[in-house]
Amino acid sequence: MNTDYQSLVKCYALAEAPRECCGYILAQGDRFEVRPCHNVSQFPEAYFQMDAAEFLGIKTHYKIHAVYHSHPTTSVEFSEADKRVAEETLIPILVYSIPDDAFAYYTPTGHCAPVEGRLFVPLVFDCVNLVRDYLKQETGVNIGDLRRDLSTIQLGTDQMKAYCETNGFEIVTGHPLKKYDIVVMQLGRVELPNHVAVYIGGGQIIHQVIHRASTTDVYGGYWEKHTVAILRNKVISGKETKQ
Secondary structure: OOHHHHHHHHHHHHHHOOOOOEEEEEEEOOEEEEEEEOOOOOOOOOOOOOOHHHHHHHHHHOEEEEEEEEEOOOOOOOOHHHHHHHHHHOOOEEEEEOOOOEEEEEOOOOOOOOOOOOOOEOOOEOHHHHHHHHHHHHHOOOOOOOOOOHHHHHHOOOOHHHHHHHOOEEEOOOOOOOOOOEEEEOOOOOOOOOEEEEEEEOOEEEEOOOOOOOEEEEOOHHHHHOEEEEEEEHHHHHHHHHO
């Protein structure tokens, strides 16, 4: 790796600590430019998040060699969230760890984090991405993403059911559950749906509640009480029938 841009990244990391710094390493011919950006995460001491509009602008006008960020208090080892960002964007990740005083470089390999036991990371590992990843791994069907921020998961959105319907799911509330049905819930004292899970058969769901690790739970009691809709995709449901 280029030691010139490493020294700059290290300087930015130390200056931003205890917040995670982040930015771009842009390739310009045989030269590299380090371009820092603002960490817009609501929890900048634990995660990094780049402004989506800024990212699209940079990606449109420049060749991104890598996205960098720092680990102010943890090792240089890549987190599953780090790998997720690289895999989703198909852009390598450079990490600088302050405690280790070391760099690591991750190139996308097609890695997908285990669906159970993943730690919650806002907009990276949440209920929507859990549903997407589980269905893709189990059925090979890739459903689209939902535009959201942390408040969507905290307070809910009137787009949750519409999002599912846009991806080929139909409301089947009142019918017996089938494997791969999406369960839409309204958790807590909110007025709109703010959670989704997947029914995996055997009376169980897999999901990721905000600030908790993803897990399987028996579907009933609390979860059933707070269910507002059941949605089913005929193509995905048909895959379960053929197995």
